[in-house]
Amino acid sequence: MKTQHGISEQLLAKGSPSLWLLLAFLLIYPAISNDFFTFQIGAYSLILGTISLSLMMLAGYGGMVSLAQLTVAGLAGYLMAIFGENSVGVMGFGWPWWVTSVWAIFLAALFSAFIGAISVRTEGIYTIMITLAIAVAFYFFVRQNYVLFNGWTGYAGIEPPTILGIYWRNPVPFYFLSLAVAALFCGAVVYCSRSTFGLALQAIRDNPRRMRSLGYNVALHRVIAYFLSGIIAATAGVLLVWFNGRISPGSVSVGVVIDILVIAVLGGLRHPIGPFIGAIAFVLLENFAIDLIDRERFNTVIGLVFLLVVLYSPDGLLGLWGKIRMRMMNSGKTGPNETRGEIGSKSADSIETS
Amino acid sequence: MNGLQDSALSKLQRTGRYALELESVSRHFGALVAMADINLTVESGERRAVLGSNGAGKTTLFNAITGDFPPTAGRVRLFGEDVTDLPSHERIRRGLRRTYQISLLFHGLRVIDNVYLACRGISRGRFALRRPAIEDSAMESASNLISVVHLTDERDQLVANLSHGQQRQLEIALALAGAPRLILFDEPAAGLSPSERSELVEILQSMPEHIGYIIIEHDMDVALQVAQSVTMMHNGRIFKEGSPEEIENDPEVQQLYLGSGHG
Ligand SMILES: Nc1ncnc2c1ncn2[C@@H]1O[C@H](COP(=O)(O)OP(=O)(O)O)[C@@H](O)[C@H]1O
Ligand SMILES: [Mg+2]
Numbered sequence: 001m002k003t004q005h006g007i008s009e010q011l012l013a014k015g016s017p018s019l020w021l022l023l024a025f026l027l028i029y030p031a032i033s034n035d036f037f038t039f040q041i042g043a044y045s046l047i048l049g050t051i052s053l054s055l056m057m058l059a060g061y062g063g064m065v066s067l068a069q070l071t072v073a074g075l076a077g078y079l080m081a082i083f084g085e086n087s088v089g090v091m092g093f094g095w096p097w098w099v100t101s102v103w104a105i106f107l108a109a110l111f112s113a114f115i116g117a118i119s120v121r122t123e124g125i126y127t128i129m130i131t132l133a134i135a136v137a138f139y140f141f142v143r144q145n146y147v148l149f150n151g152w153t154g155y156a157g158i159e160p161p162t163i164l165g166i167y168w169r170n171p172v173p174f175y176f177l178s179l180a181v182a183a184l185f186c187g188a189v190v191y192c193s194r195s196t197f198g199l200a201l202q203a204i205r206d207n208p209r210r211m212r213s214l215g216y217n218v219a220l221h222r223v224i225a226y227f228l229s230g231i232i233a234a235t236a237g238v239l240l241v242w243f244n245g246r247i248s249p250g251s252v253s254v255g256v257v258i259d260i261l262v263i264a265v266l267g268g269l270r271h272p273i274g275p276f277i278g279a280i281a282f283v284l285l286e287n288f289a290i291d292l293i294d295r296e297r298f299n300t301v302i303g304l305v306f307l308l309v310v311l312y313s314p315d316g317l318l319g320l321w322g323k324i325r326m327r328m329m330n331s332g333k334t335g336p337n338e339t340r341g342e343i344g345s346k347s348a349d350s351i352e353t354s
Numbered sequence: 355m356n357g358l359q360d361s362a363l364s365k366l367q368r369t370g371r372y373a374l375e376l377e378s379v380s381r382h383f384g385a386l387v388a389m390a391d392i393n394l395t396v397e398s399g400e401r402r403a404v405l406g407s408n409g410a411g412k413t414t415l416f417n418a419i420t421g422d423f424p425p426t427a428g429r430v431r432l433f434g435e436d437v438t439d440l441p442s443h444e445r446i447r448r449g450l451r452r453t454y455q456i457s458l459l460f461h462g463l464r465v466i467d468n469v470y471l472a473c474r475g476i477s478r479g480r481f482a483l484r485r486p487a488i489e490d491s492a493m494e495s496a497s498n499l500i501s502v503v504h505l506t507d508e509r510d511q512l513v514a515n516l517s518h519g520q521q522r523q524l525e526i527a528l529a530l531a532g533a534p535r536l537i538l539f540d541e542p543a544a545g546l547s548p549s550e551r552s553e554l555v556e557i558l559q560s561m562p563e564h565i566g567y568i569i570i571e572h573d574m575d576v577a578l579q580v581a582q583s584v585t586m587m588h589n590g591r592i593f594k595e596g597s598p599e600e601i602e603n604d605p606e607v608q609q610l611y612l613g614s615g616h617g
Contacts, residue, residue, distance in 0.1 A: 196474055196482040199467050203460040210458040212442040213420055213451075214528065215475035224481060 026179055030172045039171035039243075041287065045279040046178040047243060050185055050236035052264040052275030054229040057189050060269040061198060062225045063205035066119070068131040070260045071138045072112045072230050073237030074252035078142065078149055079104035080158055080241050087157025090150045097161040105234040112230025116223040135257045143249040154248025158241050169242060178239055182276065185232045189272040201225055262306050268316025277317050281305075372434065373398045373536040373566050374419065379428030381414050388414040389590045392428070396536070402568045403581035405601070407610075411590040412570045413455055416538045420452050421445050433535065447476055449535030453528070453542055455570070457521045461514040465505055468513060468524060469496040472531035495531065502557065503527040519550045526557065537567040543576050555579050578602065586610075 030038045051073050059065045082091040084100035095103070119130040142149040160168035160177075168174055192198045200221055204211045208218045241247050250256075259282065267278020282302070289301045313320040374396040381389045389411040396402055404412050417423040419430060421442040430438045437445050460468050473492040474480055486493045500506055503523040508516060516524065522542060529537050539558075543551050551573075558569070558580045571577040577584070577598075584601040586594040594607055601607055 191485070192483050194485050196471075196479060196484070196486055198483075199463060199471055200474070200480060202462055203468075203471050206460040206462050207458050209422060210454070210460070210528075211471075211475075213422065213446055214472045214531070215443050215446040216471075216480060217441075217443050221481075 026183075030175050035171040038175045041280075041283055043171070043175045043178040043239075043243060045276065045283045046175075046182040047236050047239045048260070048263055048283065049267075049276035049279035050178075050182045050239070051233050052260050052267065052279060053182075053185055053189060053272055054233035054236070055260055055264045056267075056269050056272060056275045057232065058225060058229045059264065060271075060274075061193060061201045061205060062222060064116075064119070064222060064225070065124075065128050065261075066115065066131040066226070066229075067128055067257055067261060068112075068115050068135045068138075069229065069233045070257045071135045071252055072108050072115070072233040073240060074138070074142075074247065075111050076104045076108035076234035076237030077158075077241030077247040077251065078155070079107055080238055081155035081247060082148065084158065086155040088150055088153065088155050090146075090155070091148065092155075101238050104238060105231060108234035108237060109227050109230035112233065113223050113227035116226025120219050120222040120226075132254075132257070135252070136254055139249055139252050139254065142252065149249075152249060154246065154251070156246040158245055158247065160242040169245075174243070178243075181235055181239060185235070186272045186276070189232075193272075197221075197224070262302060266306060266309055266316055268313075268318030270315050271318060274316055274318040281317060371397055373400065373432070374568075375429075375431040376419070377429040377431070379415075379418055379425045379430060381411075381418050381423060381425050387590055389418065389425075392418075392592060394585065394592065396566060396568060398433075398535070399564050399566045401566060401580060401582050403577040403584045403598070404568055404570045404587060405572075405574075405577065405584060406587035406593070410587040412587055413540055414590070415587070416452060416540055416568075416570070419445075419538060420450060443475075449533065450538070451529040451531070451534040451536070452538040453525045453540055455540040455544065457525045459513045459521060459524060459528075461512070464510050464512055465516070465524060466493075466496055466500065466509045469499050469527050469531065472496070472528040473499070476532035499527045499530055502530065504553065518545050519547060522546060522550070522554075526554070530561075534565055537565065539567060539569040539571075541570050541572065543571060543573055551576060574602070 029042060033042070051069055054072075055066060055069045058069075080100055081088075083093050083095045083103060084097060085094050086092045115131060115134055118134070119127050122130055142154070143152055145151060160174070162168065166173050168177055193202070200211070200216060204216070204218055204221055211218050211221075240251075244251070263278040263282045264275050265278070266281055267276065268274030285302060285305065286298065289298050293301065309316055309320070313323065315322065372395050374394070376392050376394040379389065379392045379394075380387070392415065394415075404415065406412050414423070418425040419432075421437075421440065425438070428438075429436055432445060432448055432450055435448065437448065460471070463471075470486060470493055473495045474486075477492055479492075488494075497506075497509075500509055503526055505520060505523055505527065508520060513521065513524065522545065526539070526542055529539070543554055546554060555576060558567070561567075569577065569580060571580075581598060584594075584596060584598050585592060586601060586607055588610060593610070594601060594604055596604070
């Protein structure tokens, strides 16, 4: 019996019924919902979830909590406007969409690696502060720079291409595009978590000093993790700018930067599915909490939910679900399940403290 | 022609007589001098015990050699090459290994993953995004090492689930990975039961002859079974060096050792 796999991994193990059920639901979802739910809720959650996934990968496996993941996504979005087409009349080189997106993702991932190189020698709270500083600096830079980023106004008219006669910004095609990207990266992260690189990353999280004395260049490993997570964040950033059709300093402001952290922590940092659960919860709250309370109070609600989750379930909603399941199973039988729960919480501690 | 001579020469230097040479190595932490003016040579394949009371600077010596806490003064040469300015991982890639007095393991990973990473650390493919296959050479060596330290049954267990003794065994397995030439064992027997101790002695004695090691060990019986020479440290300095018999029968050492409560 593999004791390492937590409850979420058992649920989503290759070929398990719940995984198939989930996939089936995601595929028929556009058919059973309207445009608003397909696009504003579905696609948007998938995109935010993918950006948070890039944070989950760094924080959950690497022990590096970077607040600059949205900044990387934002840079990719800006680069789409700069090298592709926009309606503002600034920059807009008009490169074909696929060259632009590959180039934008690559440059933004390099930027992510650069952020990694700056922050990689720091630990814990200092990593958070340095990456937050970078995010804030980026925000002020794009706001003041008119040559490249068109300052306060930013860019508009950034559109996904029409391929095979399909306009990809239509709700259903865009939903499936977002789903494909999310599933691809989610699967890749799950797969790579057991790869040599992924194991090494988790080992560095557990014990960087020991990894050095096993012959690993810990700093380089971390920078590469930042690069890979940058690819995920940047790809989601391209989708996000297609989703909004526009990008401006407000898209990369501190509030949005923090949202990504909230989503990742809300969902849970222990499994790649966590950020998506967090994103759905966040987007639903964002859309429907304002029906109950006014706009200004929304942040209070999110803040309270965040606080409750952090206090009662350090593993996020995912961990909450695991706990409930455990309790249900334990009321039936006792023994091995109990130990498994303990293991889970132990390694969760090691994520937080490292 | 010249190039050939050069490479032959550098090879000679590298495979020279000494595995380790320390030249007036010191380390202080703030005002505290943990280790001062250490001169020490260890020959290739030599097995050396380092004795000394708590706080004598033994672990500090290891940290200076591996680069965990580089020396504040002096030079370190490994296999004839000056490595004083090299980071830890570069020293390890040159054939140096170590264990830690307090186990430093990867608690969130399985036993096999711990040892696999150790085997991978000194070979290519550290950044591979593919999962290692069972027949992968590093994975095969990992499985072998696990059986050397008697952990085959715990192969798929999380390290967090292992007993203290098993964690000490794993600690040793990590240091045996790859092709080590000089291993630093920091109190490997600490907290082991008598039967685990004799297993440890067995593992050390059955190691190939070309692998040298330095072992820090309080237990004289263990130390003398596995070492050819002994260095005695006291207050951050080398106090005595000699054969096990010389050290054992040295009146000053006896006084110091019995005085500090070890035996
Ligand atoms: N990282 C460190 N920071 C501060 N002081 C240290 C550190 N490592 C060791 N020391 C101090 O150096 C001295 C020697 O310690 P150590 O080498 O661990 O002794 P030993 O291994 O012989 O018991 C002790 O006084 C110890 O407190
Ligand atoms: Mg010590």
